[in-house]
Amino acid sequence: MAQLGIELNEERQLARSKMKRMFNSSFGATFLTDTGQESAFAYNIHQYADVYTSKLENFMLYLPETWLHVPFDVKIMPHQ
Numbered sequence: 001m002a003q004l005g006i007e008l009n010e011e012r013q014l015a016r017s018k019m020k021r022m023f024n025s026s027f028g029a030t031f032l033t034d035t036g037q038e039s040a041f042a043y044n045i046h047q048y049a050d051v052y053t054s055k056l057e058n059f060m061l062y063l064p065e066t067w068l069h070v071p072f073d074v075k076i077m078p079h080q
Contacts, residue, residue, distance in 0.1 A: 031042040038046075051068050053059070062068075 029039070031039055031045075033039050051059075
């Protein structure tokens with residue numbers, strides 16, 4: 001069982017390395033800086049975007065009169 005865990009970890013590391021090479025090394029996380037702070041892009045979303053969602057269909061469960069807002073104490077996006 002321990003051997004399986006080691007193999008899975010090695011496979012995960014290999015996949016992670018491959019994925020890192022797929023992207024430009026000059027770019028990092030979209031919403032966080034290297035120090036873990038909110039990026040300028042995330043800041044602008046918080047300041048100026050009315051709603052942030054991954055797909056439009058997420059709104060189908062809400063009534064048209066629903067008021068959506070982000071609490072002031074939220075520092076990072078929910079998916080982080």
